[in-house]
Amino acid sequence: MKKFGFLLFLVVMMIAFPKMADASSYSAKIYLDGQQINVSSGAKVENINGTVMVPIRIVSENLGFQVDWSKATKTVTVQDGSQKVTMTIGSQYADINGQRVQMTKAPVLRGGTTIVPIRFVSEQMGMQVRWDNGTKSVHLTSGNAGSNPDGADGAHTATVDGISFSDNKLMVAVTGNAKPSISKLGNPDRIVIDMVNTEFSDSFGTMNDYDEVNKFGQMAVSGYSDVKSVRYSLYNSSPLTVRIVLDLNQPANYTVSGLENGSEILTVALTAATDPSPGTSGKKIVVIDAGHGDHDPGAIGVTKKREKDFNLAMALKVEKLLANEPNIDVVLTRSTDKFLELKDRAKLANDLKADVFISIHANSGPSAATGTETYYYDQSDKALAAALHKEIVKAMGLKDRGVRYGNFHVIRETKMPGALLEVGFMSNKTDESKLFDPATQDRVAAAIVRGIKNYLNVN
Numbered sequence: 001m002k003k004f005g006f007l008l009f010l011v012v013m014m015i016a017f018p019k020m021a022d023a024s025s026y027s028a029k030i031y032l033d034g035q036q037i038n039v040s041s042g043a044k045v046e047n048i049n050g051t052v053m054v055p056i057r058i059v060s061e062n063l064g065f066q067v068d069w070s071k072a073t074k075t076v077t078v079q080d081g082s083q084k085v086t087m088t089i090g091s092q093y094a095d096i097n098g099q100r101v102q103m104t105k106a107p108v109l110r111g112g113t114t115i116v117p118i119r120f121v122s123e124q125m126g127m128q129v130r131w132d133n134g135t136k137s138v139h140l141t142s143g144n145a146g147s148n149p150d151g152a153d154g155a156h157t158a159t160v161d162g163i164s165f166s167d168n169k170l171m172v173a174v175t176g177n178a179k180p181s182i183s184k185l186g187n188p189d190r191i192v193i194d195m196v197n198t199e200f201s202d203s204f205g206t207m208n209d210y211d212e213v214n215k216f217g218q219m220a221v222s223g224y225s226d227v228k229s230v231r232y233s234l235y236n237s238s239p240l241t242v243r244i245v246l247d248l249n250q251p252a253n254y255t256v257s258g259l260e261n262g263s264e265i266l267t268v269a270l271t272a273a274t275d276p277s278p279g280t281s282g283k284k285i286v287v288i289d290a291g292h293g294d295h296d297p298g299a300i301g302v303t304k305k306r307e308k309d310f311n312l313a314m315a316l317k318v319e320k321l322l323a324n325e326p327n328i329d330v331v332l333t334r335s336t337d338k339f340l341e342l343k344d345r346a347k348l349a350n351d352l353k354a355d356v357f358i359s360i361h362a363n364s365g366p367s368a369a370t371g372t373e374t375y376y377y378d379q380s381d382k383a384l385a386a387a388l389h390k391e392i393v394k395a396m397g398l399k400d401r402g403v404r405y406g407n408f409h410v411i412r413e414t415k416m417p418g419a420l421l422e423v424g425f426m427s428n429k430t431d432e433s434k435l436f437d438p439a440t441q442d443r444v445a446a447a448i449v450r451g452i453k454n455y456l457n458v459n
């Protein structure tokens with residue numbers, strides 16, 4: 001259980017911080033209980049983006065485990081007593097005594113030889129694995145040769161082995177009996193985790209940014225609405241205390257799990273921005289997309305006005321109103337006259353895990369065509385489109401052309417409910433003058449905000 005937990009952590013680390021891995025492809029040296037393994041000729045050790053891969057022959061000949069290879073299923077089985085690890089060429093998932101576990105790298109075929117990630121295999125087979133980055137070598141320790149995290153004085157000291165942040169969760173890998181106390185502080189907003197009788201492990205610096213002398217480090221966090229950065233330090237030396245601080249952009253709620261039932265991973269999951277159910281304390285994220293921009297003017301009106309300018313004016317007005325809403329965070333895809341690819345507009349909303357996406361446009365057609373249309377892409381968009389449409393039609397006072405299906409990139413590729421507004425026709429004289437009338441724009445902006453709030457059921 002212990003090993004399994006840390007392994008999962010390693011996998012998360014590799015996914016979260018691929019740049020930490022060494023991308024060079026030198027040959028690493030391998031030591032078993034202090035003795036360098038002489039890799040037989042033809043068997044090449046590879047370093048693939050930081051994962052040291054060894055021919056399966058090393059696992060059987062040098063490490064002494066039973067290895068079976070099935071050509072038919074392309075699987076390698078490594079066995080020692082009751083411990084059994086099965087890996088498949090090209091698959092990142094291994095089977096450990098019936099349990100599916102993800103590896104950092106899938107086994108691959110190299111000129112008829114199967115190469116496997118040595119850390120993964122060795123750890124699963126009960127070995128301790130240490131990577132020496134200075135000498136680019138793997139050190140394996142067999143048997144139960146002592147893990148001894150306790151301090152020399154025999155005090156019950158735990159160690160922090162690694163810290164990562166992904167999927168809006170802080171994960172702290174801990175060995176030993178750590179007792180975290182967690183508190184939420186304001187001014188500036190942050191979450192503080194203190195662990196008494198705990199220090200950083202010797203290997204902590206190989207995985208995390210860490211100043212060994214002053215015993216602190218930090219990691220920048222991007223792509224999350226709540227968290228700015230994570231800092232950590234040996235806050236106190238008597239008693240030894242590790243402090244981890246999550247610097248927040250705004251107050252956020254969290255749940256804590258782990259460090260009980262033998263778990264080695266403390267998880268602090270932030271809940272505020274991603275809470276999907278309306279009416280709770282979590283803030284909703286609304287992305288407003290002003291269509292077109294820069295060299296793409298969109299529709300040109302009867303008096304040569306440009307759709308992109310209407311779209312941007314509206315987005316800015318909606319943003320201003322939403323900024324006053326205590327339960328909503330608003331993000332614009334563009335706040336200036338710049339161009340964005342459609343896929344980047346959708347990606348922004350998806351990356352933010354936004355609750356609502358609204359793309360603002362104005363229509364074009366025969367000069368007689370007039371009125372307001374609102375588009376949805378699939379069933380999950382429909383309620384949002386209807387809530388917005390009802391309000392916008394009232395605010396514009398033009399013909400109600402209905403809530404319609406439309407296969408538009410931005411509402412197709414966004415994962416959250418989305419709607420595309422065609423507020424009025426640039427190609428119609430009456431519509432165009434309304435679209436560019438500041439008072440009408442204010443009314444439509446307020447209508448969009450009402451529609452959003454009704455849909456999200458927030459006050």
Ligand SMILES: [Zn+2]
Nearest residue numbers: 291298361362
């Ligand atoms: Zn448009």
